Every structure is written in C-alpha cells, then in structure tokens.
Amino acid sequence: MVVTLEPCNHVGRTGPCTQAIIDAGVSRVVYAVDDPHDPAAGGAARLRAAGVDVRSGLAAAEALKLNREWFNAVEARRPFVTLHIAQTLDSRIAAADGTSQWISSPESLADNHGLRRLIDAILVGTETVLVDNPRLTAREENGDESPSQPLRPSWVYGRFRRTPPCGGLTGSSSICRPATLPKLWSCSSPKASGTSWWKAAPAS
CATH class of the missing domain: 3.40.140.10 (Cytidine Deaminase, domain 2)
Known part of the structure; x- marks a missing residue:
C-alpha cells in the first residue's frame, strides 16, 4: 500500500x-x-x-x-486561506457608482467556482454583501449550483449588522443577518489589537 x-x-x-x-x-x-x-x-x-x-x-x-x-x-493552528482578487490595470476593483460587473475572464470565474467546490467557507466584506448581493455558491458554467458546495455558511467580516436582517441563514440566494449572531461572525483588523486578530470580534 x-x-x-x-x-x-x-x-x-x-x-x-x-x-x-x-x-x-x-x-x-x-x-x-x-x-x-x-x-x-x-x-x-x-x-x-x-x-x-x-x-x-x-x-x-x-x-x-x-x-x-x-x-x-x-x-499553524489557523485556516489555509486562498485569496481571489480581480482588478483592472489601473488597480480598480469596482466602479464607484456600483455599475461595474465582472473584471475576471470566463476562465478565471470557472477556476474560482472550481475552488469553491473544494473549500470550507467563503469570507467576504460587508460592502460586497450590500452592493453585489452575492450568492457565494459553487456553480457550473450554465449557472446551476454544483453538487459540491462550501461546507460551512459564508462568513462576513466588517460591520455585519449593516446587512439586512432575516430569520437566519437558510441557504437562500441572499446573505442576511440572523437574529442571533454566532460568536465568530466577524473579525477585526490586524491593526485593531496587539493580540491575535483572528479571534471573535463584536459584530457591530
């Protein structure tokens, strides 16, 4: 063997x-x-x-x-993080008025959804939730959800209470704020504390 x-x-x-x-x-x-x-x-x-x-x-x-x-x-006793970022040649990631769409190529988007099938959770910022209303699911080229999905609910860092309230994360197409926040729904900036910043932070 x-x-x-x-x-x-x-x-x-x-x-x-x-x-x-x-x-x-x-x-x-x-x-x-x-x-x-x-x-x-x-x-x-x-x-x-x-x-x-x-x-x-x-x-x-x-x-x-x-x-x-x-x-x-x-x-290391910490998650293995894979960063996915797309930006224009002049270092922009989105239009200020919110009208921008994908910067990534179709091939890059397909690779991104391939990664989503293999990971445990997706971490995004509050502004992404408010502006893009992302599904944060793994999808096939035709838009259908893949059989393999991230194992845990998506995580939001920043001021999570700015997201719209709901009865809980039920797997709908939108991210909303559950009535009771788990202890580790948000994390603070590394500059906010001299201690380990990956600990639970108040979801303010």
Whole structure:
C-alpha cells in the first residue's frame, strides 16, 4: 500500500486506518510524510508492532504540497486561506457608482467556482454583501449550483449588522443577518489589537 500520509491511529468518525490495514492483511505500507496531528499520529509504530513492513519519505515534498491545507491547519493552528482578487490595470476593483460587473475572464470565474467546490467557507466584506448581493455558491458554467458546495455558511467580516436582517441563514440566494449572531461572525483588523486578530470580534 502506498499513501501520502502516515495511516491514522485514532478513533474518529471511523475506526483507525491502522487496524483496517492490519485486518486486511497488508504486508507493506509506504507513506510520504508523518501525520503532524497528535491524536492521529503513531500509525507507523502501530503497524510495525503488528509485523507490517513500513517505509516513509517517498515523494515527501510533493506530499507536503498536496496536503498543505491540512499541515497548515495542524501546525499553524489557523485556516489555509486562498485569496481571489480581480482588478483592472489601473488597480480598480469596482466602479464607484456600483455599475461595474465582472473584471475576471470566463476562465478565471470557472477556476474560482472550481475552488469553491473544494473549500470550507467563503469570507467576504460587508460592502460586497450590500452592493453585489452575492450568492457565494459553487456553480457550473450554465449557472446551476454544483453538487459540491462550501461546507460551512459564508462568513462576513466588517460591520455585519449593516446587512439586512432575516430569520437566519437558510441557504437562500441572499446573505442576511440572523437574529442571533454566532460568536465568530466577524473579525477585526490586524491593526485593531496587539493580540491575535483572528479571534471573535463584536459584530457591530
């Protein structure tokens, strides 16, 4: 068996990978990099103790790049953020009167929706919500919603209470303000505090 990450050795939503490998009678496992997540680590030692030939280090650099989101989340303890920005040659992102449409090319928009199918959440500013009323869903070229969508509701940073009120985020085409705000609906500017700015901030 050849895998990119050390087989897990903990019980989560499923049983440990190591036990499944042992039960299947696999005699040799080759993996690229150790699992940095303490609860799941130790798979190699567990397999060796069961008599499985275990080797590591194969294509480690490629595996680190492939699983960079996971390693960033575990080691840096923060989300892996992908920035999507489009601007004109004179560094504009929108017309002041709100009449502008997409700056991105059709190919770039398609790539953006491809990314949306792979991510957990989308972060936008309050002005984007007020001016564009975006759906923030992953869509196909014909405009239909893709089967794969961001796992969590979209997040808004800034003055979230400026968004229109509603009964809650129900998956409609518009973003609105739920009656009860979760603790982490907005985050402040890095300049607002000398401490970690990725903590919950008052949604004022």
